[in-house]
């Protein structure tokens with residue numbers, strides 16, 4: 001085993017957040033990096049359980065900005081970054097009803113101005129595209145034809161492969177249990193296998209972000225993990241679903257999409273819980289079927305082929321938490337990715353590396369995502 005125990009940068013957690021930061025730091029020449037992951041493999045928690053889509057639409061302005069930046073990378077990654085295409089432009093269709101539809105219609109010009117490709121679809125156009133939808137359940141829809149499914153495995157391993165090639169180290173099955181501080185500054189970490197010193201400690205621990213900060217005192221940022229469930233099932237016989245976009249009904253909390261040979265669906269559940277290895281709850285699974293019954297009865301499955309759940313972790317204002325801690329110097333937050341950590345990972349990784357190496361970034365107003373906003 002490599003005995004090196006002194007690093008410039010220690011990243012806690014090897015989900016998409018930690019991996020993307022390692023990549024962008026290494027691309028800029030900062031390669032003295034150790035990534036510590038408690039599980040046997042990277043991406044075991046939220047990163048490996050997502051719906052894996054790019055949706056360049058959001059009511060939170062900073063998230064929309066990050067998604068648009070992230071979309072550019074997914075469509076045009078640097079040459080040699082990945083071995084296959086990162087984004088399958090299968091499309092995203094989002095339906096709305098009532099006041100929400102009016103609000104969304106007013107957002108469209110701004111969305112288009114910021115670079116998103118957005119089509120507005122009437123009830124009839126939407127129902128003819130997805131024939132299992134009943135027009136009484138929605139007033140209209142937006143179609144994002146340039147968005148769609150992300151190859152998360154390829155993205156995660158693209159980040160890691162290149163970061164490791166440049167010198168970053170990854171150690172799995174090693175849990176961070178304590179953080180060393182001295183005179184208000186991070187000095188390193190204590191793990192299940194030993195001690196390391198470092199100038200920076202990066203909190204990329206996903207749902208455990210609050211607990212990691214708790215190791216150095218009361219956290220200025222309150223993160224909450226919310227479970228989200230997905231089920232997969234066969235498509236009804238005779239119905240060609242493989243070319244459908246992901247279809248989301250934001251007025252009735254349901255999305256479904258082609259998945260492998262069949263379909264997947266989520267009731268967009270948001271139960272708050274302690275960080276854990278999330279498992280699907282049977283009541284939530286039943287609720288998914290119930291919602292399919294109400295909104296698209298033709299899709300109700302005879303049986304479920306697979307189900308899983310993962311955690312989406314949010315700060316109180318739903319914006320991400322990226323920046324140096326306002327109290328503990330050298331402790332850097334890369335947290336609160338919520339339901340958008342995959343699609344925004346390239347933007348957030350780049351912003352975080354700018355903030356660490358230069359102290360500023362041109363990509364976003366860093367104050368909007370800074371952890372310091374909670375202490376003002």
Ligand SMILES: Cc1cc2nc3c(=O)[nH]c(=O)nc-3n(C[C@H](O)[C@H](O)[C@H](O)COP(=O)(O)OP(=O)(O)OC[C@H]3O[C@@H](n4cnc5c(N)ncnc54)[C@H](O)[C@@H]3O)c2cc1C
Nearest residue numbers: 013015016017038047051052053176206310340341342343
């Ligand atoms: C059902 C579902 C659907 C989603 N759909 C989408 C989507 O379509 N598009 C999208 O962009 N996002 C989506 N998301 C959100 C996305 O998955 C997350 O935002 C993203 O994966 C968060 O990445 P992360 O690296 O912060 O967290 P994680 O992937 O959870 O990684 C954190 C890592 O830190 C490790 N860790 C924690 N504590 C320690 C410790 N003490 N020592 C060492 N290691 C530690 C954990 O083991 C874990 O591997 C979805 C999420 C869910 C659950």
